[in-house]
Ligand SMILES: Nc1ncnc2c1ncn2[C@@H]1O[C@H](COP(=O)(O)OP(=O)(O)O)[C@@H](O)[C@H]1O
């Protein structure tokens with residue numbers, strides 16, 4: 225099966241390490257130009273999946289195409305279209321930032337301008353510094369720079385901003401959004417759900433080697449998981465109610481109360497709230513029975529509909 229609109233197709237992907245099923249039948253597509261966030265707790269199988277797509281790991285079974293090619297058989301021309309930022313590399317070489325990037329740029333047929341890449345990752349002031357003398361966050365920027373210097377059609381980012389300070393993270397987001405605007409397809413894993421929400425078009429949530437939800441970021445968890453929550457304090461007692469009509473509820477409460485409400489808040493669950501519910505529901509299901517994906521989604525709906 226080939227879908228020319230897809231940069232990546234994954235069908236029933238499985239990977240076993242001995243008796244451990246690290247990937248237990250995962251299927252998804254990534255469209256060309258799309259940013260797809262693969263989310264899940266530590267050990268869920270994210271890096272295993274990414275590294276199979278990159279051609280770094282063999283799969284046990286399943287069908288995979290990346291830019292139309294089986295990654296197990298991808299040659300140099302295929303590899304040159306990929307940009308790869310592994311979860312842990314931490315370039316530690318005895319060369320400067322500029323030397324390393326210039327060297328790598330020379331390996332690609334259509335590289336980006338090295339100065340532009342250095343500026344894009346905010347390493348202008350450090351370009352003549354030996355990589356081993358950089359801080360962890362600065363080395364991570366070198367990893368990202370090496371990932372984009374080849375002008376990739378498809379960029380893999382495995383926890384790219386772990387260890388960044390908030391300001392660097394925002395700068396990195398700008399960079400990723402500009403690559404996205406240029407049409408780069410991006411597969412991102414991150415533990416920062418705000419990062420996934422800011423950068424991603426769609427997300428897949430993986431737990432225990434299974435995909436437990438997938439869809440556009442603003443539909444993950446289903447509509448019921450997104451129903452706003454009105455909170456207020458009534459004579460010293462904290463109250464909360466979920467409602468699709470929060471303004472109507474607040475107006476009624478104000479009328480009843482004859483004025484302003486103490487501690488009034490109207491909150492919409494964030495991607496992080498929804499993600500935590502989904503993973504917790506999956507883990508409850510996994511520990512009591514061999515619950516299915518549908519089973520854990522049902523649990524979530526019941527809880528959020530209260
Ligand atoms: N080379 C390996 N040999 C044995 N087990 C591995 C290997 N790589 C990963 N695993 C196991 O596979 C599971 C998934 O790991 P990984 O893909 O790194 O998860 P994630 O990136 O989501 O944290 C974990 O239980 C991990 O311990």
Ligand SMILES: [Mg+2]
Nearest residue numbers: 270271272311
């Ligand atoms: Mg990982």
